[in-house]
């Protein structure tokens with residue numbers, strides 16, 4: 105098969121679309137003929153040489169895919185050759201074929217194009233696990249989502265609205281803020297012009313955030329805690345603003361607040377807190393919302409996989425809205441939207 109191989113790590117990295125050995129599915133895995141994968145910020149870090157795959161994972165980039173099952177391992181039940189699926193991967197998505205544990209496979213939700221489904225699993229699993237399973241976001245609560253225009257942000261806005269929350273977002277461009285509002289955000293904050301610590305309560309009847317989904321980390325820690333309502337939870341899933349900061353424990357205690365950090369990729373495949381457990385929740389609880397059209401994949405653009413370097417530049421430069429999908433040539437609809 106062919107795959108994207110990182111020829112020279114860096115920012116930008118140099119890629120080649122070249123022949124590599126086919127993956128061999130284990131007894132608990134299925135082999136997927138990939139129609140599409142998608143760019144995640146983690147791919148940019150891995151391509152730069154800063155985010156090695158977890159032990160046992162494919163060294164090939166790609167944390168998600170959609171496609172057609174080509175082979176089913178001996179111990180797998182519930183999936184058959186020919187099923188159209190999407191899957192959460194620990195790696196290996198930037199390729200014509202990938203082997204994945206059956207517990208990380210999802211059906212393509214009704215009404216979602218197979219190519220667009222390649223950009224769904226990572227954001228669906230990250231947002232559902234953090235906003236719903238970890239933070240317990242409920243109707244009537246306020247959530248602050250940093251980076252509302254990101255792949256993660258566009259899914260988080262919709263999930264939070266579907267759960268009946270008041271949604272505030274930060275982003276850096278007027279056009280991105282407008283599109284977040286169209287997607288359902290109630291409060292939009294330009295983080296370059298305004299301080300969310302004061303802007304959120306000013307627009308929310310004096311109330312802070314019950315939940316914050318944060319992708320910045322150290323740079324926002326103090327301000328995030330200052331923005332939490334009593335009993336609030338700050339869930340940190342990204343470190344774009346650094347990894348190390350001082351924590352004001354007094355501010356945390358006064359609010360009876362919690363700070364939680366999670367990563368999806370490093371979770372075990374099975375067992376408590378695993379990828380399979382999250383995938384099962386997503387299938388049972390989020391997929392019906394997607395099939396009903398209440399939550400949809402937001403696709404910035406579709407780029408042919410051999411041109412992955414261009415797709416990475418699009419994400420690195422910023423200004424995209426939603427996911428940049430990578431289509432395997434001859435496997436699905438023609439590239440469009442970019």
Ligand SMILES: NC(=O)c1ccc[n+]([C@@H]2O[C@H](COP(=O)([O-])OP(=O)(O)OC[C@H]3O[C@@H](n4cnc5c(N)ncnc54)[C@H](OP(=O)(O)O)[C@@H]3O)[C@@H](O)[C@H]2O)c1
Nearest residue numbers: 144145230251253254255256275276319341342366367368
């Ligand atoms: N822990 C996990 O399991 C997990 C899983 C998936 C993703 N993530 C993390 O989630 C984040 C989003 O991922 P993605 O793939 O969706 O990336 P992406 O589309 O490239 O989005 C990055 C976002 O960060 C925003 N941003 C940058 N600086 C900001 C600031 N100072 N304040 C507020 N927002 C800021 C950008 O907003 P503007 O463009 O408007 O400036 C952009 O929307 C990444 O940090 C990624 O590492 C974590």
